Amino acid sequence: MGERIVVIGAVAAGTKAAARARRLDAGAAITVLTEENDVSYAGCGLPYYVGNVIKERRELVVRDPDSFKANDNIQIMIRTRAVSIDRERKRVVAVGLDDGREFEVPYDALVLATGAKAILPDVPGIHLDGVFTLRSVADADLLKSFIGARAPRSAAVVGGGFIGLETAENLASLGIGVTLIEMMEHFPPGFDPDMSALIGNCVRENGVTVLAGERVAAIEGSRGLAQSVRTSGGSIEADLVVMAVGVRPNTGLAMEAGLGVSRNGAILVDEFMRTTDPQIYAVGDCAATTNLLTGDGAWFPLGSTANKMGRIAGTRAGRPVGSAGSSQALKGVLGTSIFKVFGLNCGRTGMTLRESLDRGHDAVSCTVPAPDRAHYYPGARDIIVRLIADRSTRRVLGAQVVGSGVVDKPVDILATAITLGATVDDLATLDLAYAPPYSSAMAPTITAANVLLNKMDGLLEGITAFALKARLGDPELLLLDVRSEPEFIVSHIDGSVNIPVEELVERVGEVDWSKEIVVICRVGKRAYRAYLALKARGFDRVEILDGGMCTYPYDTV
């Protein structure tokens, strides 16, 4: 009789741990308990299933308990709730949801993969019909059947995180009028305010009403059915409400068993996924991790991290410590994440500029618009790279990339670079793959690194759109727009003065020496030329608007 391995939870991390343990230990008895009907499903695909981008339920739920039994000799018990853990006797007490029968499952190694659950805020009307969360396949089934049966015309999505944004898009694609309600001014989290404003603009341009900085006060309805949402700012019609205000780790079982829980509320684990009890592992959305950049505790519940954690716990559970493979560890994450909303690709990794400054870094950033491949190759589209580094260590700290072009590639390059401690100098000389269908000769990542090097080397000063907006109206500031007159006429920042770059040298007498000058163009290139011309003529308080008008997300005239 081999090792007895018990796993609680059967979505990504749990099934990964079980499958990996089986591969390393042919003789182990492996049992997985789950409350749900479905196992090993792709939770991240749920918004797309709701929007019929993914048409078939079976595409999300690839494997069933029978296949785990047949292929891997893994016993999955569905509709079975783990009630408690008897750490002394190494047993899980479980109950069958259908027959109410309670029983015990003994373990030598226990893996907790209890996941996270959607937060349901305690507001009046939260339990009305037509109010949904979107966390499990079962949730998606309910939401889809409601849409099918009731054909809602209006929906409120509460929460401007990734799931909220993806859900807003997918509901809108079904012809439903969507209002997105988010209590923060800036969303989604993980983006600097000016970058997130670009995302918000895109959502609005695609017909979604966005209420930012508003709290949900109540959901109101009649005859048990949701009809409207009352917020701190007013009331909006909503035949359908999707609550996407976030998730919290499912740690009841772990806490009752006396396992350590981190400050962020997730189960404390070391880099080998061991909880404070060496026989018990925790993986996936219920487990804490570490922020690789800060060393702080972190919690980023994502399928990618869940799979890595599951593999490590499965390795440990399936083999004695010190045996092959057992050295693999998850030192932490960067909070890398990505989502698509209305054709806009939005990705990020590491720290934002604001976080970098808050943590005391001598942070410097740039905002660089660039085509995602050779500008002359068909299909080239623009992206905007916000890159952040520490001026003193020259280390890359973080990045945000947004645009209709390819953003996952630069984000992954940057996540890799940050993980391995790259400086901006390293970044600027990376030997990245170049051919016209894939990249420009100077890849966007490298262009951004070069702009940041210019700033770090004192060859260029810039101001972010966010910082500029905060200073609009400052009489000390001269906004000098160096685009052509036709471009300027179409739209410009209120109060700016237009001198096309070609005329700047001859008209330099018109530029007020006593002011701090912000030079503005479309993407930053002409502004840089103008900046250099002004610097060469003795102006010393000059900076450019980082990324130019094409990344300026605020109102213009």
Next chain:
Amino acid sequence: MGERIVVIGAVAAGTKAAARARRLDAGAAITVLTEENDVSYAGCGLPYYVGNVIKERRELVVRDPDSFKANDNIQIMIRTRAVSIDRERKRVVAVGLDDGREFEVPYDALVLATGAKAILPDVPGIHLDGVFTLRSVADADLLKSFIGARAPRSAAVVGGGFIGLETAENLASLGIGVTLIEMMEHFPPGFDPDMSALIGNCVRENGVTVLAGERVAAIEGSRGLAQSVRTSGGSIEADLVVMAVGVRPNTGLAMEAGLGVSRNGAILVDEFMRTTDPQIYAVGDCAATTNLLTGDGAWFPLGSTANKMGRIAGTRAGRPVGSAGSSQALKGVLGTSIFKVFGLNCGRTGMTLRESLDRGHDAVSCTVPAPDRAHYYPGARDIIVRLIADRSTRRVLGAQVVGSGVVDKPVDILATAITLGATVDDLATLDLAYAPPYSSAMAPTITAANVLLNKMDGLLEGITAFALKARLGDPELLLLDVRSEPEFIVSHIDGSVNIPVEELVERVGEVDWSKEIVVICRVGKRAYRAYLALKARGFDRVEILDGGMCTYPYDTV
């Protein structure tokens, strides 16, 4: 009067150096000499211009001398040949190609960006009409006008490198019957033989006749016009011949001036692009560089490297040593490259498996087919990742990625990782961007790293398709195909035995204990299950066919 900066060559590296120098030194007198009519053009786009993928010439030639004059105060002298360099008197002797007038240009800093030229092998008929190279816009103009005027029905492309493959595709897309002639058995360079065989298969499947391992003996024609190509293997009809057998650095000027030239024939430079004369820099396709992995001299003429080199030389030429920005250096390259041929994306970085073994590494590799995004997300396509590492240092050494899916992203992640000294363990836990439209939860790079870890940790043994092919017919070898019977019937390796994985345990008695067993399935997953089952039952000489039948590029029955 400022510094006098002279640049010879005005494509990528030369114009980059000039523009960067101008940005750092407003007062310098900057002169660029070029023999050509066109400047600052996208040489890498030429095959696509020939194939009308890029329709307009002006898309390739974005800037002209007037714009350099107006925007950057850079004087570009076209149709001007640099004849010699008088290092003593710091003067370039030049001659105007139109008027034959010779003159001298004095310099304080000189940047050589003389590029590379297409190799024209010394075979009979090489100067016939209808024989072309494809290196400059002028070459492309000639080729396009020939195609327009003569409507060739058949073409021979000589050379199976990236340019040859891209040209073959683009000529075929015009309806021309193309024969690709390459003297090596395996091409393009930089790919292991089995990976390159996948590329060759794709080219053949798209209607190009491939003659590998054949040399061109002569080009034959009548009335001065090419009609056929005679090779070591026979003769093929060709109204049009494109010679794409490679390029060599243009170093005549540098050598005559007594500058050091590296063993690979390119101008010797340090990491700041300084030649052996501290007043002279060399950049772009004429300049040598270093292989970051081996420390050896290297020469990879590519637009991406040219731009980096140009920027560094421009910084140095435009500013005194020690001033801001002057610390930027190019330590070397990995030989990262990528090309597209008939919808197949092919990228690589670092060392091949063969190179790794040749250099004495304890090299281990894997071949992993994987979808480029969530398998259930619309548009998901497969890629094949060959990953190579050193077993003792655990360092990643190289990668090749081929497929109809996204390959530039994994190649760039891997190039970044290798540059920064990543181990396979680092790779397996990278926090890469995950959402269904962009990646599977386990990104292909991470899956490949995990497979390689299994091998390095002794949990899996494998054999490459190339190594297996070399051993076909070995009576010691038992080929055990564990796919289903219908899959096996469609095609399998000659001599293999079929036991579906589901039946393996009960039919294990049929497996010959005395043999070395190679387990085969479609992608490697079922083979791994079978491998584990056999190992658990005491078989010890077992390995899987890396990547399975879907990456096996040789004949089957």
